[in-house]
Amino acid sequence: MGFAAKPNLNGQKESRGAMGLLLVFFREDQNKIANSIRRTTSTVLLSTISLCALFLLLTLLLFTLSTFQPSNPTPPRFFPQNPQLSSSLWFFPMRAHKPLHRYQSKIPTASFALQGMGTLYRRGTKAMNDLLVAHVIEDVNQDDLRLFLRLLHRSGLTSRADVVFLFGSSSLSSRFSSVIQEENHSFFKLIRHYNDSSGKGLRDSVLSFDSTHFWKSGKKEVKETIWGKKGRGSTYSNSTEVEGESTRLTYGSVVGFDVLELDPENSLAGFLDHVPMSLRRWACYPMLLGRLRRNFKHIILLDVKNSMLLSDPLGRVRNRSPESVYILTKESSSGKHSKRNSEKTQSHHLVNSGILMGGARGIRRLSSVMLTEIVRATMQHKKKSSISESGVLSQLAGNGHILKNVNLITSTESIQEASSLMGLSPNSASDYSIIQRGNNNHDLNSLIMKLICLIEAESSVYRDC
Template sequence: MSFSAKPNPKGNKESRGAMGLLLVFFPYDQHKIANSIRRTSSGLLLTKALSTISLCALFLLLTLLFFTLSNFEPSTRTPSAIKAAPRRILSQKPQLSSSQWFFPMWGHKPLQRTKKPSASFALQGIGTLYRRGTKAMNDLVVGHVIEDVNEDDLRLFLRVLHRSGVTSRADTVFLFGPSSSSSKFGFVIEEENESFFKLVRHYDSSGGKGLRDSVLSFDSTQFWKSGKKDVKETIWGKKGRGSYSNSTEVEGGESTRLIYGSVVGFDVNELDPENSLAGFLDHVPMSLRRWACYPMLLGRLRRNFKHVMLLDVKSLMVLSDPLGRVRNRSPESVYILTKESSSGKHSKRNSEKTQSHHLVNSGILMGGARGIRRLSNAMLTEIVRATMQHKKKSYISESGILSELVGNGHILKNINLITSSESIQEASSAMGLSPNSASDDSIIHRGNSNSVIMKLICLIEVESSVYRDC
C-alpha cells in the first residue's frame, strides 16, 4: 500500500482528511479521484459565474428600460398648450419620474431639467427673459437691485413702472446682486407682468382703453399705438418667439397695436464674473459693483438703444416718463441731478474735492447711450483710483466718487454733462398730484411709503380685482 500523494500546506484541513480516507480505501484509483474532484470544483465555479453574469445582464436591461421610459415624452400636447404652460419656478419642487420612484438612491434627473432652456436666456446665453416685448425699443431702463431690497420693494417698483407708461417705450433690465439672484425675484416679476396683461385685456374687452385720473391709475391708451405691422424685432430672447398682442385694422393699411417693452434680468456674476473690484475692497457692495457690470452690458447693446436710464430700485420710483428730458439731446449727453451736501467737516472735505457745494444724485442717471457708456467706464476707473488712495475703505462712497468725477471736467471732456438742481419729491407729497403735474415730478423718493402706495392702488376698483394682494 503506497501513500505517494503530496499534502497541500495551503489547503483546508477537512479537505486533506477526506482525501486521505479516499486514498486509503482506493489506493490504485487515487489519480482518478483527484481529477474528479477538480472537475467538480471547476463546474461549480463556472455555474456560479454564469449565474452572476446573467443577473448583471438582467439588471442592466431593466435599468435601460426604466431610463427610456422616464425620458419618454408623449406627443399629445398641442403647440398652443405648450405655449400656454407657464415656466416652472425654480423654488418649486420637481415631480419625480418613474425611474426616480424605483431608484431613489441614484438621484436621477431628466436631462432636460438640468439645463436652462435656451428660450429663457435674455442675451447671448446669459440673463433671464421674463417678458419679450412686441418690438425693438429705443430706450432702456436699467434698475440695480441692492442687497436689502425685498420682494415687496421690487413688486411695488415694477407695478408703478408699468402704470407710468415707461414700459410702452422702453425695455426694462434688472441687475441683481449675488445675494438676490433672479430666481428669488422671478415669481414677483412674472406675476406683475401677468397683472399688466390682465389690466390690458380688461380695458380692451370692456370697450375702453382706460383713463388716468390720478398718478397711480392705469392708462392703457399709452400702450396702444398706430403704425405698420412690419416693425423691428426685439433683441431679447429667441427670435420668432410669440408674445401676447392685439391689433385693430384702420384705414390706410395701418393698425392700432398693443406695444410694450421687454423685461429681463441679469446677475452681476454673469456680467462681472471675476468680481473686478474684489482685489481693491474686502467687501464690494452692489452700489459699486454695478459699475463693473455696465461696460459689458452697455457694450453689447451699443447699437440697439438710443437712450439709457440707470435707476436705484430701492430708493426711487417712476411716476411718468423722465426720459423726455434727454430724447432731443446728443448721444453723448448725460443728465444728472445734484443735491445740496450736508453741513460740517464732511461737507467741506467733499466741496474741496469736487470744487462744488453739490453732490450728484447717484440714484438716477440718464442720457444718450454713448454718454452713459462713457460715464460708466470712467466711473469704474475712478472707483479703482479712490480705493487705492484711501487707506480707510469705509470712507469711500459712491455718491462722493461720482461727484468728484463730475467735478473733474478733464476726465469727462468727451461727455456733454447737463446738470440740474431740481429736487425729487417724497412719495407722500406726490400722491395727491394730477397726471399732468406728475410729468414734472416723474421720479419720486420711495421712503417708507410702500404700504400707503399699495393701499391707494387697491382703492381703484379694477385694480383691486386684478392684484391678488389687494
C-alpha cells in the same frame, strides 16, 4: 479485450498497431465526447441567436417609442405647455369687435436673455430705443420690488423701453422671479380689462393705469427684439381694428442678470474687503452696455430701493446728443465738508446717484470712467469703508477734464418724496416723473398699495387688494 496483436519484428510497426488497438478500445468514449462537443456548440449558437434577436426587438421598440406621435398633442389643462405664459394667454380671448391675434411670443420657462446669460421674464413685441437698467441692492425686499414694478408699468415707460434688472446674486434673482412674473401678469390683466370694456383707461389719478400708452397705430415695419431666441416672437404680436385704423399692443421686454454673469471675477474685490452692490454695479456696466451698444439710443440707470417712476423721464434727454448725461444734484448736508473738498469736487453739490440718464454713448463712457475712479479712490483712502458712489460720482462730475467726452447736464431739480403722492394730480405726474421713498416712510409700500386698490376699475386685478 479478446483481441491480440500479431508479433512483429519491426518495433515501429508494432507501435502503430498498438495505437490502433487503443483506438478500437476507446471507440465508445470517443463517440460520447463528439456528441458532447456537438451539443455544446449547438447551445452556444442558440444563445447567440437569442441575444441577437432580443437586441433587435429592443432596438425596434425604442425606435417605435421615440417616433410615436399622440393623436392629441395638446397637453392636459393642468399641465400647461408654457406655464410662464399660460395665464397671460388666457387674458386675450377672441372677440368679434376687437379680434386679437397672437398674444405674445411663446418662450420656454427659464429662457436665456442674451447670448446664454441672464433670464428672460417677458419678451417684448419689438426692439426698443430706450433701456432701463435697475440695480437691486442687498436690503431690497419683495414688497419694495413689487411697488417699483407696479408703478413702473403704470408710468408708461415700458411701452417704449426694455427693462433689465441687475441682481447681486443668482439666489436673489431666483427669489424675486415670482414677483416679476406676477406683476407682468397683472399688467396684461389691466390691458385685457380695458380691452374688454372698450375703454381707453385714461389716467384719472396719479396712480391709475393708462392703457393708451401701449396701443400704437400704423403699419410701420418693426425690428425684432434682441432678447431671447430669434424667431420665437412675432413682429406684431397683437393687433386690432378700431374705427378703420390698425393699432397693435406694444410693450418692452423684461430681463434680469446677476453680477456673477457680468463681473465673474468681482473686479473690485482686490481693492475693498466688502464690495457693496452700489459700487459693484459699475463693474457690470462695461460688459452689459458694451454688448448692447448698437441696440439702444437712451439709457436710464436706476436704484430700485430709493427711486420710482410715475411717468417717462426720458423726455429730458431724447432731443440731446448721444454723448449727453443728465444728472440730478442736491446741496451737501455738511458745509465744512464741502469747503474741505471744494478743491477736488469744484462744486458744493452732491450728485444723486440713484438715477442717471442720457444718450447710450454718454452713459457708456461715464460708467467706464466711474469704474476707474472707484479704483483710484480706494487706493487713495486709508478707510475703505468711507468710499461712497455718490461721493466718487460728485468728484467726477466736478472734474471736467476727465469727462471731456461726455456732455454733462447738471440739474438741481427737486425730487418729490413718495409721501407727497396724495397731493399730486394726474397732470403733475409728468412734472414729477421721478419720486424717492424718503427716510421716514417705513409703511410707504402699504400706503401706496391701498391707494391703488381704491381705484375701482383696477382693484380686481391685484391679489393683494
